[in-house]
Amino acid sequence: MVYSGKKASEGGDAPVEPRIGVFICHCGTNIAGSLDVVAVKEYALTLPHVVVSENYAYMCSTPGQNMIHDAIEKDHLTGVVVAACTPRLHEPTFRTATANGGLNPFRFEMANIRDQGSWVHMHDWDGGTEKAKDAVRIAVAKATMLEDLYPMAVPVEHRAMVVGAGVAGIQTSMDLAKAGIETYLIEKEPTIGGRMSQLDKTFPTLDCSQCILSPKMAEAGRMPGIRLFTLAEVESVEGYIGNFDVTIRRHARGVLTPDEAAAKGIVGGGCTGCGDCSQVCPVVRPNTWEFGMAPRKAIYIQHAQVVPLIYTIDFDACVKCGLCETACGTKKAIDLNMEDELFTVKVGTVILATGYETFPIEEKSEWGYKLYDNVISSLEFERLICASGPTIGHLVRPSDGETPMSVGFVLCAGSRDNTGIGKPYCSRFCCMYSLKHAHQVIEKIPGCKAYLFYMDIRSFGKAYEEFYYRIQHEGAKFIRGRVAQIQELPNKNLLVIAEDTLLGMPVEIEVDLVVLAAAVQPTAETEVVRRLFGVSCSADKWLLEAHPKLDPCGTTTAGVYLAGVCQGPKDIPDTVAQAEGAASAASIPIHSGQVELEPYYAQCVEALCAGCGMCVGQCPYSALSMIVNDDGRTVMTVTAAKCKGCGTCGGFCPGGAIRMQHFTSPQILAQIDAFFLGGEQ
């Protein structure tokens, strides 16, 4: 930012009589259409210290910003008030305009007369106008008391962290590493890949999911710039943008990598992925990665393409018989007594890419999932149709292993559902993958019929509508209407009961197999990670971006970004695009080497501090401590770099000894007094 601050402090240290400029924005008709902007402008001129007041169509535009700039110069302003949208949108814009006019940018104050004014009082012209006048009066009161502040520049650690290694996390990490930033990639599962590695083919191109993902997984596993930790989770987070101290818990894997073995002095040791251990392991468990449709041993890999190719012991299942140790032989890779490890790394920025899971569709009991053998979920279908899946790609009915000759696909299964059981939002990829699934059964099983029960087919992406036509031509049957009920017949076939809303009549179709296109939701772990990093979520629990249009990868926690489905359902093309955006956004502070922290930190007014020390425990960031000052008195002191400016200490100190920059008690009291005592009584 370019500013000198000279205008405000002209005349040395002598107090300057405040001179405030007020600028009322019309926001087109957004504000001017619902309240009297001219009356507000004229009212502002009657307020103490206001020397200029103007109104303009778009204050945020270049001419609008120039008005601020010019007024600061011409009228020697000491403070600027813009009454417009919300500071959460345009405070940075107007601070820059203030700075360009030569004032310290923290001498700017905003009155929110749109988002909390005209937009919520659209039919109350007088009430809205009165509220806007009050908002301006409150803002002017604060503006008269604002002072020059200087952001603290802090260095940014030249490292990043990505949490979650689905396709989003993998892409982000690779981009960051290629941009020269060492990146910690943290994945809770024993392998990277996420949901995409469970898919067979991908719409609309129908390329095989593993074929496009596996090379990326392998490259990510090898890249020198990526420090990959699987079976690992974030334990705790401290610090702020540029300097996050993140503690990682590495769950005990029970198996050493070659590097770990070498570090222990085992020459030529460590897991080579040979699988000899798994051969001898006597314990059999369902493979959760195959949704229990295939077995695995207590020492296992989830599938053949795992990265890293290191076996994992399921310690809940392991009986510690030691057979695997013997089978592993001189590689000495197995450590049955391994324990979790905690380690802390310092990173400059963090990207969350924790993905999704499917909604527990059995909660919609009318469709019989988990009650009827031949009702399966879409992800189970992906595994059954996949050549590397439990049936080597032969789609079979779970009840009898027969090839189904008719399959019903239930779209919006739990999505766009306002009944309370289910999700109100659209899961965004179910329409397209259900078209893909219909294509797969028609192609693989000659004569097999595919029925799609849908509400609307949302084929919005590039080449998606064309894909929809293609599947129609291939002979899939489309029935528009929500499925009311599914009944199991004695032969384990299913009767799908729905309404065809286009024909306006009920339909009942008997099929061999039903696939539910289940809604998706954030993973349970996302909620934990979100809280650790202080990231907000929307009402439906997806992680909340800083701004849906202008900052879609950022969050309200500086230095923390979002990639992939954890922010909201999106298909692979959109996921990868956002992942690249997040990598770029997260690399900016790192490449610029330093960031400016808002100077909202606390200060101790030693003359008022009684030395009671009660504030120390109020601070969540341990920014406060007690020292003996030059006069030999015990007083509190603030470590400014640790302080995040919440003001909790300042709100507490009974002696008023803590001064919160930009939110000082006199400033806030002036706002309160301005409202109650300043207007017409």
Next chain:
Amino acid sequence: MADEWKPKIIGIICNWCSYAGADGAGSARTQYPPDVRIVRVMCTGRIDTLFVLKAFADGADGVLVSGCHFGDCHYLAGNYKAAKRMFLVKSVMQNMGLEHRRFRMTFVSASEGAKWAVVINDVINTVKEIGPSPIAAERKRRGL
């Protein structure tokens, strides 16, 4: 009908949740009455009991403090600390001869624009039901 009297209510709210939620009500064009004025602080933890009491001493008919849900505070626990402190406000109010329902602390998240409108309506209705602040009347009588 008391169409003359418009209650004067102030809302001191945190930047990250309630302020964002109030903006969200705007984006969704959720309509509510214009009787509450807003002062923004970074966290409810910043709110000194003094601020609330000063508002009442100035003649406020109602005061609303609103922040993030417990566990969601942008600074981890400012809202817990604030909530604890705000109990004090209620007891001081009794001593000042003020109906304690004139003060309210709520938790509205960034995505709860609809809830914000409900809270505002609620606060206004409660204050209207209680009537004008006796302190405001006394101030007027003394010509303050």
